Amino acid sequence: xxxxxxxxxxxxxxxxxxxxxxxxxxxxxxxxxxxxxxxxxxxxxxxxxxxxxxxxxxxxxxxxxxxxxxxxxxxxxxxxxxxxxxxxxxxxxxxxxxxxxxxxxxxxxxxxx
Amino acid sequence: xxxxxxxxxxxxxxxxxxxxxxxxxxxxxxxxxxxxxxxxxxxxxxxxxxxxxxxxxxxxxxxxxxxxxxxxxxxxxxxxxxxxxxxxxxxxxxxxxxxxxxxxxxxxxx
Numbered sequence: 001x002x003x004x005x006x007x008x009x010x011x012x013x014x015x016x017x018x019x020x021x022x023x024x025x026x027x028x029x030x031x032x033x034x035x036x037x038x039x040x041x042x043x044x045x046x047x048x049x050x051x052x053x054x055x056x057x058x059x060x061x062x063x064x065x066x067x068x069x070x071x072x073x074x075x076x077x078x079x080x081x082x083x084x085x086x087x088x089x090x091x092x093x094x095x096x097x098x099x100x101x102x103x104x105x106x107x108x109x110x111x112x113x
Numbered sequence: 114x115x116x117x118x119x120x121x122x123x124x125x126x127x128x129x130x131x132x133x134x135x136x137x138x139x140x141x142x143x144x145x146x147x148x149x150x151x152x153x154x155x156x157x158x159x160x161x162x163x164x165x166x167x168x169x170x171x172x173x174x175x176x177x178x179x180x181x182x183x184x185x186x187x188x189x190x191x192x193x194x195x196x197x198x199x200x201x202x203x204x205x206x207x208x209x210x211x212x213x214x215x216x217x218x219x220x221x222x223x
Binding site for chain 2: 043045091102
């Protein structure tokens with residue numbers, strides 16, 4: 001068990017570019033979450049998967065954001081046509097149905113210039 | 114939905130005790146989490162309360178009152194390394210998605 005892994009750790013991009021982040025959850029964890037966090041704030045929910053099914057998506061989430069978990073293992077989060085307001089730490093977390101505790105990855109820090 | 118309120122910042126002295134409060138409003142309560150987050154790092158799990166009462170785990174304890182929509186995290190024998198943000202999170206209403214508060218930044222000074 002190596003914990004939740006996120007790549008890349010840092011991403012700098014220009015406004016208007018597309019970016020994609022990857023999350024590898026703890027194996028056997030069927031629940032996977034994406035959160036976004038800005039300085040001085042708590043994590044803000046983006047989307048949730050149970051196995052490969054995307055069960056919930058924040059109403060605040062722009063249609064520029066899309067996430068997948070094709071085989072119920074790793075997940076990707078894509079942001080199209082990035083804006084400066086997208087600059088944040090993107091956190092992935094996983095858990096299983098026997099233990100409510102969420103395990104977080106180290107996050108991907110996105111900077112949109 | 115859920116609404117969570119916790120103080121923005123607290124300061125305390127090394128060796129002392131500090132209590133961080135969290136109040137919440139939710140439809141259908143399932144449980145309450147406390148996480149610790151050091152600057153630039155991922156949140157790490159501290160405690161999970163489902164039933165009323167106090168749960169102690171080493172220097173950290175967490176209390177829950179469901180009727181009052183209230184929890185606190187108690188940190189004893191404070192150490193400098195306890196300087197971090199402490200996040201309260203709640204889930205409920207049939208959702209498996211914890212909603213986080215904005216966090217309380219704790220500064221421990223000598």
